[in-house]
Amino acid sequence: MQNDSFLRACRGERPERTPIWLMRQAGRYLPEYRAVRARVSFEELCRTPDLCAEVTLQPIDRLGVDAAILFSDILVVFDALGVDVRFEPSPVIAAPVRTRADVDRLQWMDPREACHYVYAAVRACKAALADRVPLIGFCGAPFTTLSYLVEGKTSREFEHVKALMFCEPGLFGQLMERLTDLLIDYLRGQVEAGADALQVFDSWAGALAPDDYREHVQPHTARLCAAVREFGVPLIMFTRGNANLLAYSAEMPADVIGVDWSIDMARAIDVVGPERVVQGNLDPFALLGPPALVERKARGVVAAGRRARAHIFNLGHGISRHTDPAIARLLVDTVHDA
Template sequence: MSDHSATVRNGVPAALADSDFLRACRGEPVRRTPVWFMRQAGRSLPEYREARRGVPMLESCFRPDLATEITLQPVRRHGVDAAVFFSDIVVPLKALGIELDIKPGVGPVIEKPVRTRADLDRLVPLDPGMVAPIAEAVRLTVAELGGTPLIGFAGAPFTLASYLVEGGPSRTYENTKAMMYGAPELWRELMERIAGIAAVFLNVQIEAGASAVQLFDSWAGALSPRDYRELVLPASRSVFEAVAATGVPRIHFGVGTGELLRLMSEAGADVVGVDWRVPLDEASRRIGGGKPLQGNLDSTVLFAGDEVVREHARRVLDDAAGLPGHIFNLGHGVMPNTDPEALTRLVAYVHEQTER
């Protein structure tokens, strides 16, 4: 075990356990509502574009010094209550030797999609040594963050499986669903393998010092509740179970998942992330209450001016008033053209409005 685990409380270093972010994850009273933003480390920041000038996306993920710098940038600029590790959900696939690239304006593109049982042979178990640069980046980042928690993350099995089967982003998921429905045993084996890969990737980040983890199921909104329950939930649950013994908070987030919130909670999350489509009080009702939520300001509101941003942020805070815990976030990621100063002002507003 690494040194950070020598003195722990609730699965994280004692020095961090009392942070508002981790207290909110556990449903404990906070000094003020903690704030962080999905994709806060990235394209909206000029310092990010400068740091990554001439460096391909995936290469930057495997360079510990660069990944550390990018992770720290929004903490310095915005004063957020948690850092999210700069990486990408396809990083563990790249580490396995899967031929893929992240193409600007498109996203991850897989050269040879996984469509047959023979294709599964490329998905070998992830050895922690394959992602040693990621572990090193996490260690470097944690050393720089001081009292600010670091969130590690991974792509959820369904979203990663869809990228692999489709070969890239999709609007219809026709190949993915054809496998789900037409070759259910092949689908289950694919999901089991990806779940194992995601679990190792999360545990590597936790062992290196991450204080919480988030599982992103970006594409789960394409599923019906029945399909999610039968064909996806078991794999996501196995990922959460694989990190349960660490004691770190586990966050689950998907886009367009209003009909799936209860099921996503049942997968094993300690905190459920909610996109902008469902108010937080309604989301809590759908889940069954009793669980902290994360969210959920519409990212596009940030383009409408400070007065509108404050109005909508106040609405989110009011919706969250009865929750056992609330982490303020956007309903999806920060958009590339967002004014960074608008994010900084939003953090200050939420802190001021919720000071206990």
């Protein structure tokens, strides 16, 4: 690997400079990505391996980040359930799963067959990267994946998935158990195809009260992490939206704990412990500010990250589509020079 600083940090080492990559770094803020999207739909892009490789590499060339992340979407795994998803542009599921009868209609196919294009994309990305930087594969965590399946779209209240959890905990638990098995197989296939590291996104865990998260969600996510670590590549666990859940994230058997912007990085390290590797946590909308502010905030995060065993710089969530690519490049250069 020509640049292995990201992987070294995942292992708890301290590279010469802090490694950085950005969630959603291949996406709408890049004009070259928008040029590709002008030709194909989002669904077609996700299912065309050569195009996935093209857009995965775009930020490597433009920004100089230390890792690539596979261009895909956490919901393509629904192909293994026989569930149709449309992106309009946010995901919409025409037939949400909310009853026992809905659950009985799910197909539970082998993701390595139903999502074969994902693994082809991983192989295409690895070939195109030619060991310049590592490739990160990913999935949604069981709760986040289930939330989309039950709500049918992005939600603010999460009333349907919470109703399922509170009113039919047995059915909720069954779904979480089977989704966990599916996601383990899904990530195993990504590693077999060549992914150098993995990240689990629990984007909607912050919708839950801490005790509900601990009772109904944490055991399944922990089982996912434990199984995936056996695949022999570093694992990042990222839980978004509720700083009160960070202590529970720190209990996960993951190599790296992702931190969102809802807590100061220094405080986050106090919570997870200085012996852990952390990733994060600049507010992505800070990149809409002036260059001097971006530089100051980035240096502050890097300085705080030195209290941890190792630190991978990232945003607290995905980069905004309104970000100037020049500012994103400034961020990368600032982190490398800090």
